[in-house]
Amino acid sequence: MNSSYIIKVDCTDRKGLVYKVSKILYKNGVNIITNREFVDLENRRFFFRAEVNGEVLEEDIKDELQKELGSEANIYISKRKRKNIVIFCTKEAHALGDILIKHYSNELNANILAVVSNYEILRALVEKFDIPYHFISHDTLSRTEHEEQILEVLKLYEIDYIVLAKYMRILTPNFVKNYKDRIINIHHSFLPAFIGANPYKQAYNRGVKIIGATAHIVNDDLDEGPIISQDIIRVDHTYSWKDMQLAGRNIEKSVLSNALALAFDDKIFINGNKTVIF
Amino acid sequence: MNSSYIIKVDCTDRKGLVYKVSKILYKNGVNIITNREFVDLENRRFFFRAEVNGEVLEEDIKDELQKELGSEANIYISKRKRKNIVIFCTKEAHALGDILIKHYSNELNANILAVVSNYEILRALVEKFDIPYHFISHDTLSRTEHEEQILEVLKLYEIDYIVLAKYMRILTPNFVKNYKDRIINIHHSFLPAFIGANPYKQAYNRGVKIIGATAHIVNDDLDEGPIISQDIIRVDHTYSWKDMQLAGRNIEKSVLSNALALAFDDKIFINGNKTVIF
């Protein structure tokens, strides 16, 4: 018997919140299968997530919680469901391909509505899986013009998350605000080391013994958004930067995959420039 | 502002437990700093742990919880405090030494009351730190006689946990039942691989590429108790079994250290032959 609803709450911390929230759920006949709670003592913020069963009257519970917790509280109640996503990519197939295979095997808790790319290169791969591929070249366009064309295409879809699967273009704040906290990027380094271009070359030049990858929520600052997931692999002096790149791809795709699983299961809270993950 | 009390509850699962427990805490003026909850759906068992603040009347709250949850519920309420431990060892200094240094640096949330060993070898090290050392040879003694002598010495101390820091003797069920769920062992393999004697030699002979260590609660079956913590390191064909042993010691001590931190912070529940760790 899996849970059928997810409830997420975050609000200013005060006394008795677990009691108050669980009381409202209990009174409404909701059965908590599992829950976690965390208080950021520094910022006095309370985070609560529960997987629940029962006949959940979403609007009623939301109203009661909002009344109890106040208008600044973020309250999310949703039936468990597959998320709808659009994937952005450029030229590399590994991260995209991993998602396509997971989707094909029904291991991705999401529907891939479409793939958007500034190159034609990955069309053949995507279309093997009968997924629409939108090629929107950035050639001859300003960044803003390019993004406007993309936004136009995205209007076709009801999107829960945009996944940047090695999309090698920087998004403007204007684009990002359209999908606030709903764009997930995989960066090919262990942030905050090697921000920016060609982190594998930077890592090679520095002679590191470990390379990594970071999945994060995209905000206005390049590679500075809240981190969801990170992982590393060991390298040594025999690795050229191309060897590091090749080896790093295995980590890039597994870190992104891990971050997507967390996002699609509603396990991530944004807490300023950080995440709280249950 | 750290929490001043720990509350742990486990009982048969039923509806509304988070509400009922948090209500009792709230009514008693207890403020939850952080809590976690888990339901083992297979065995229908509920686990709850909270770090709380406030004027906690331990006995009153315990009585109310027991009344609400029934007599089969395990309820633990304790002021945060350093645990009192006795360490058992044999000949190897690394795990013991690591605990001694942590204790010396005030990084171990415990008082070391004494060290017990079936050899004299480690006395000099222990006494450097002004800790009593009890040498109880097993020579000429049956296992039962040896353990009786140890139990006699242990009567001198009020012990929260016994830590087996590479103590190379098997404890009998009779000994174990005196300290049920309070004996923590470090086993020098990645259990359940390589149970029993000389796991590094076994690992070497099998040609594994990873070796590990496992910290677990001791119960009646050798190396079969609930696992608290595990970790691994990579090895390759250039490692002799002695190299594996030497490398493995770094993992043994860090895994044991990690397990002790969890135990001393009251973060471990026993769930049959497994642990629930918050």
Next chain:
Amino acid sequence: MNSSYIIKVDCTDRKGLVYKVSKILYKNGVNIITNREFVDLENRRFFFRAEVNGEVLEEDIKDELQKELGSEANIYISKRKRKNIVIFCTKEAHALGDILIKHYSNELNANILAVVSNYEILRALVEKFDIPYHFISHDTLSRTEHEEQILEVLKLYEIDYIVLAKYMRILTPNFVKNYKDRIINIHHSFLPAFIGANPYKQAYNRGVKIIGATAHIVNDDLDEGPIISQDIIRVDHTYSWKDMQLAGRNIEKSVLSNALALAFDDKIFINGNKTVIF
């Protein structure tokens, strides 16, 4: 300037082997880009691998080395080239899919000649990539009859390696001897823990905190062949065995991928029941 040839030698150890081997290479105008050497002191066996450049007259050098090192020496000299492989699978797409994507992206140092399966399930996926799919049902057949049908199909291909990408049938010694040391399997546990059926259920029941995967050369004993590569991920009490299975798949595919890269680059020696990997 990459190396263009690989030279591998293993033979009984004796004095001066590095000198004798490197002399023959030098006299033949071969330039060593990189080499590694290892002596298994226990079994007195010498292993040597070099990546070299130059006008390599394969047969001449091989003859000279064999004459110098004796008839029991194994000598392998080959132009660097993509290996030819056949993949076996059953129902799960993740390991197969990962190889297909790597192949598609030109990141696999191999040509996939065909896929063989005892089910039809994965045909659609494989044929998206224009790779022949041989469905050979084991229904109504004895193990030997089934393998004979497979061997018949394999005759169509010149095969360097057979890759068992979650092929859930045990191969008989008779089958294995046809492709001695050239069958690579991914086992979904950290061997030698959890040999045999459903290792994730076994791991769940044991309450381990780490699960793993093992890639190995297949020999006559189930899950007992020389280990090439292993890796692990952390799990906790919240994982059902199905969660472990899902999480484990990420490790299965990365461990297999790593093992294939080593094999396809001729970096693996078989040393009894172990591997030497340079």
Next chain:
Amino acid sequence: MNSSYIIKVDCTDRKGLVYKVSKILYKNGVNIITNREFVDLENRRFFFRAEVNGEVLEEDIKDELQKELGSEANIYISKRKRKNIVIFCTKEAHALGDILIKHYSNELNANILAVVSNYEILRALVEKFDIPYHFISHDTLSRTEHEEQILEVLKLYEIDYIVLAKYMRILTPNFVKNYKDRIINIHHSFLPAFIGANPYKQAYNRGVKIIGATAHIVNDDLDEGPIISQDIIRVDHTYSWKDMQLAGRNIEKSVLSNALALAFDDKIFINGNKTVIF
């Protein structure tokens, strides 16, 4: 039968070096137990290390090698022996304590000649192990004056390596040049992330999911010397920066310990701002 001598060579790469080096060793009756070789193709530099047996006439072999390889070649031939080290520390006991315990257990391939500190705090710990402790306060002194006092003390000892075991002072280029390539530092972050002061606070503020430690050779630039070893551990939103610091200490000491083992076994080459490690 372990090897009794270590031979290390690095020089400009050219054809036939393995042959030429191994020939000289062979002609001198030296038996290679194990050797590794690496060519940095980018910088055209050859690195060779062998563990050998036999009656090694160090000076003769060195002369022959130097004649063959030219004056720019670095040639190191040494009987295997315990290195002589001095440890620098400030206030934290964990890294120092780990080395002291390893030394006490005879697991450190080195003699600790003395400990130098700018505080008195760790004297009691060090003197438990009968090791001289030199307290050299930096109070009221310029950096240069302080270092001069330290250098004066160091003259008492024949030092192979200086180990900075959480020594929280920056060394000047003048000091460093006295012990070129022989000072090993442990930095409490995953370099190049979080260079400089309080990396744990930086890591906490950035919301990383992994923290690390880096052991490196000290050169003139703060935290910029050749990296020997790195490792990481996972953290999450529940960690305060003090929790990260506490958890990080386990990694700091194991990374330093690993780096020291490599250095004391003569396994490290300096290659510009990187290391080659066999």
